[in-house]
Amino acid sequence: MDLLTQGLLGANLAVTGAQKHEIRLATGIGFFAGMVADADILIQSEQDPLLTIEFHRHFTHSLFFVPFGAFIAAVLLWPFLRKRLGFPRLYLFCLLGYSLSGVLDALTSYGTHLLWPLIETRVALNIISVIDPVFTLILLVALIIAFRNKTKTHAIFGLIIASLYLLIGYAQLQRAELTALTIAQSRHHEIERLLVKPTLGNLLLWRSIYEYGDRFYVDAVRVGFFSSPTVYPGESVEKFVKTNYLDRSFMGSILAGDIDRFSIFSDGFVALQQGRQDLLVDIRYSSLPNSTAPLWAIEMNPAQPDQHAQFRVFRSMSKTLREEFVALLMGSK
Template sequence: MDPLTQGLLGVTASQNLASRSAYQRRVAGIGFLAGMAADLDVLIRSPADPLLFLEFHRQFTHSLVFIPLAGALLGTLLYTLFARKKLPLWQCIVLACAGYATHGLLDACTTYGTQLLWPFSSTRIAWNTLSIIDPLYTLPLLALCVLALKPGRRWAARTALAWALIYPGIGWIQRDRAEAAGLQLALSRGHRVDQLEAKPAFANLLLWKTIYRSGETFFVDGIRAGRELRVYPGSSIPRLDIARDLPFLQANSQQAIDLERFRWFSKGYIALDPTNPLRVVDIRYSLLPNEIEALWSIELAPQAPDQHVTFANHRNDARAKSRTLWQMLLGREVVKPQTIALENTAIEHHHIDTSTDSQDHNSP
């Protein structure tokens, strides 16, 4: 989640634990800084290893077992810096622990994946109930946290806590609706579903990206989960097959190791970029929910098997895509993306509308 939301959730936790304190600003400050602190792991980078940050971001700093240690260190530091003689040390540590604890749990609500159970498991837990940025979640938290700064407004802190829990709960319901619609769409195409996920589109819980795998092919579609469901058919792409797509890749080379690191990070949702035979993309993320235009990728170098792969971010035509995204939010017709196919793979897409009244798609 974005740093502001992380900090505000930390404030919400601290304000609810010390809502009667006369030093609300200090209480909020401790919660805000503790709520953001786990993302200091973004500093763990290496110019020699472009994928190092993928391994360590949302790893030990976000794990449940790290909360007491991080809270004690942060609480002591913040007590020393600005809470001395205002709040007791033990209270600073408790507030810092509470604020810090919210970070990993909130990140697990997003789609990126968080190693909550590290060091016992390296599984990236992603509940897919919140977009990485969502103003409808953040702005009410901001308003309520500010209101709770004044004494006698305990209700504001309580309301903020309720909103912090209710909104991801709505996301959970919406995710399940989108997954059910994605499954129905796959069955209508006569496909066997081997893997399926639904992820919220950018900054909302109305539009969802569904990805399912049938055999060796991924299918990506958009779902508008309003009062009625609407499908925006998307594209398909073959799952990465090393023998077919990267025949030059040497087993146990550094590039082969890096490819497996990227596969782990992407939960196996990787494919060869049809426009670049050396680029492997993570198909989970795109600006539009029904497209396969990856936001990041790795690129291999056949001539240098023992060098690290390169990592790249992609932001293609964001302004035009934002207009299309808005049309989808309103439930209007949009131009369907080109179907992506490799070699002799050609998958036909069928438009289905699961709404009971196909004439009304504008109601949320």
């Protein structure tokens, strides 16, 4: 999730292990430790644009890296806190703060390499968006009260409420997936792969992508808490096949390798942007939940197969797109 939420979760967790006189110190330590895992965003290369997306939320988010990540956080903080806290207590707070960084990201639609190095597959449970104001606010309010009152009870209570919110997200996901299956059945499609994920900042509006034949079908599903789901039919696009795009003699090239890397990152949900034969997009993400317009893609040049593909991001939204998203979210479209 976003850095703020990671820090808030880490702070609440650290507070649960603190004594009353340590609570405020543990808050800062846990907040810092909760964000340390995302330092992997600093792994970049000007020569290899895909290196960043390969290593963001990678080994630093693994459950097996938690003791080492906590130790790194403790070492970084030790020069500033050695006169106020012994290293064992500092490490404990860092361990608590760091402990669920990877798990939290695994609950999102982006996912993380939670079980690396045993399993290379990115775990993405799609229960919650990468940014969810309600979830963040729950953690923030709990932490503020715990900090002011110097009591861990409120932090624990906040973590319980946040967990219940995640359970609501899971229930919403099940309802959205069931609706997606119904959509496919109405089209007489037999789903080969299905992905349903929440849209940004909410548990009401979901994006459904399923594979049938040689195409991906994208739809929006609004799952109200007290109403029947609403379907907003979307677009479809032909799935990308590398052997149809590159000449056989280029299969061992740098570009072919980049296509494979991007396809693995996108879990195989890749297609050429309509009208752009040089843009390979990640179908999982779009500004609108029933659109195939990408949030990111790689720009390819088949005429130069020994050059790296360029990673492109398309995050700007026009006023029209924002209004349409809100209409879908509110169920007024």
